[in-house]
Each structure stands twice: as structure tokens, then as C-alpha cells.
Amino acid sequence: MKAPNCYSPAQWVAILGLCFFVVCFAQADDAASNGPERIVWNKSPIVIPLVVGEERLVHFPDSVSIGLPQTLTPLLRTQSINGTVYLLARQSFEPSRVMVRSETDGPMYVLDISAAPGEAEGRSLPDVQILLETPQDTGAAESKYGMRSRPWGYAALTRYAAQQLYAPTRLIPRQSGVVAMPVTGETVDLVYGAKVESVPVAAWKVGLQYVTAVKLTNRTQRAVVLDPRELRGSWLAATFQHNRLLPAGNEADTTAVYLVSDRPFDVAL
Incomplete structure (x- = not known):
């Protein structure tokens, strides 16, 4: 070439x-109105509510793999592609803990996922973008995780x-x-x-x-x-x-x- x-x-x-x-x-x-819900990972479980039958996307700083409890397998469809996890609830279920592991050198994330029926004329839930914490001390060198959240x-x-x-x-x-x-x-x-x-x-x-x-x-x-x-x-x-x-x-x-x-x-x- x-x-x-x-x-x-x-x-x-x-x-x-x-x-x-x-x-x-x-x-x-337009960008502000259609933007994702941004959540900073601080080791606390991240709550991810779903609407039955509506796919919701969760974006991570890098590629991840998701570990689904056996009890959720028939209730929740998951796909992980290039750092984005696609979640689709087939029916309602109570909050369940799900582990998401970074495939590079990132942390392991904890999600609390639940699903409920959608309301009539209800708005679709936005995507979720998970960020990593940046150092509070502006004089300190940036951590490798802080660089990703910028x-x-x-x-x-x-x-x-x-x-x-x-x-x-x-x-x-x-x-x-x-x-x-x-x-x-x-x-x-x-x-x-x-x-x-x-x-x-x-x-x-x-x-x-x-x-x-x-x-x-x-x-x-x-x-x-x-x-x-x-x-x-x-x-x-x-x-x-x-x-x-x-x-x-x-x-x-x-x-x-x-x-x-x-x-x-x-x-x-």
C-alpha cells in the first residue's frame, strides 16, 4: 500500500x-441529553437495574469477562465485546451479585443486577460508563487507572x-x-x-x-x-x-x- x-x-x-x-x-x-450514566468504581458494588426485554450496555475502561451465577443463566443474557457488556433480562429477578473481571491489568468489578417489568411509555435506561478513580492529590503522579478515566x-x-x-x-x-x-x-x-x-x-x-x-x-x-x-x-x-x-x-x-x-x-x- x-x-x-x-x-x-x-x-x-x-x-x-x-x-x-x-x-x-x-x-x-444532544450529547448531554443522550449521554451515558457515569459511575466511578470505588470498590462499592455498582447497582445496575434492568427493564425486562430491553438491552442495556455497560462500558468498562478495558476488555472484561463476566462471571454469571448459575441461578441467573436462564434469566439474563450477557455478552462481553471489546470492553462493553450487553445485558438483556428475559424475566424479572431480585438483585443478584455478578463479578466482572478485567482481561488486562484492571480491577475486578462487583455489580448488583436486578430486573423489573417496564412501565407503559417508560423511557429506556441509559448506558452505563464505568470510570476508574483519579488521584485526589493533583501534585502526585497519575496512576495507570487514573489515566484511563480521563x-x-x-x-x-x-x-x-x-x-x-x-x-x-x-x-x-x-x-x-x-x-x-x-x-x-x-x-x-x-x-x-x-x-x-x-x-x-x-x-x-x-x-x-x-x-x-x-x-x-x-x-x-x-x-x-x-x-x-x-x-x-x-x-x-x-x-x-x-x-x-x-x-x-x-x-x-x-x-x-x-x-x-x-x-x-x-x-x-
Whole structure:
């Protein structure tokens, strides 16, 4: 694969040290109204009420496995995928203790899960996002768990994705709580007008957000100026590595776009 607009390692370090220009599409009010219920893990059991027949998602800082008591097996369906646990109660049951174990170096969580019938015209319960405590002493070094609970901004997500693809190996950051997501590597219809070929090459999930790197290649004999308004899909932010592509066949006919979303790439597209 041709590297998009190749630069030397020194140039990449300089580029990645800059703040990315990020185009934001989400409205703050919408995000606040549809946001998850955030709970900080402090070793006390986390109460998770469910509505029978309605799936509820619980997001952890990293990948986890859930240990279900045998008595709950016929009553509760559970799935754990990339740090998100999907819970679906088949019928009502009293509060039951469930253990959730981190698959990396995180803690073991304790959940008290119960289920009750839903009320007529009742609102669906929000997702739950579990965070890890940060040190109270601001002068002390941050713990590895505190780093995970800090929210990532769009620029930080974009910078991380770019570093993973292009920075020298010794400069690639190692961040706990970042989960690599699978991509198909097949051409997708991302840019209106069929002038630019789009292929997802890598994706990551951090908390409730996703960032996907997509290779863009000019397939015409004319230079193309990329415009975020010409992208299909529902994105929180879009950042082009370069916003101008030279005609097909030139070294600069290829670049990358980093797309931040609140759902996996194929769903947001």
C-alpha cells in the first residue's frame, strides 16, 4: 500500500506535535441529553437495574469477562465485546451479585443486577460508563487507572490514530483502555461524487467513542480538494491528514482521514 503523502520520521514528529484541525458535527446539547450514566468504581458494588426485554450496555475502561451465577443463566443474557457488556433480562429477578473481571491489568468489578417489568411509555435506561478513580492529590503522579478515566478529546483521538499509522515505532504511545477494532479493508462509499476511493485501514475504541483511519486515493486525473461536508455518514469529527490530493499516479494522490464517531464505523457510515 502506498503510504499517504510520505514524510520522514522527523517531519512526522513535527506534524503530530501540532494540534489537528478538527471539524465537529455533534451538538453539545444532544450529547448531554443522550449521554451515558457515569459511575466511578470505588470498590462499592455498582447497582445496575434492568427493564425486562430491553438491552442495556455497560462500558468498562478495558476488555472484561463476566462471571454469571448459575441461578441467573436462564434469566439474563450477557455478552462481553471489546470492553462493553450487553445485558438483556428475559424475566424479572431480585438483585443478584455478578463479578466482572478485567482481561488486562484492571480491577475486578462487583455489580448488583436486578430486573423489573417496564412501565407503559417508560423511557429506556441509559448506558452505563464505568470510570476508574483519579488521584485526589493533583501534585502526585497519575496512576495507570487514573489515566484511563480521563476523557479523550477529538484531537487526542485523532493524534493517537495518526501516530499508530505513521510515527516511528519508538514514538508510538502505549495507552491502556484503547481497544483495537477490526476493519474489513474493503472499499467503502465514503466520499460523494465517486472521485475518491476510500478504504478503512484501522480503528480503535476508547470508552464510548471510536476513531477510524480511512485511506483516501484520488482516482481522477485532476487535483481534488477534500471537504468534510462531502463525507457520507454520521461523524462527531473528521480530520484530513492533507485536504488536497494530486491527480492519480502522483505520490501525493493519497492521504488519510480520521473519523471520530459514537458507534462503530460500519454503523456510523
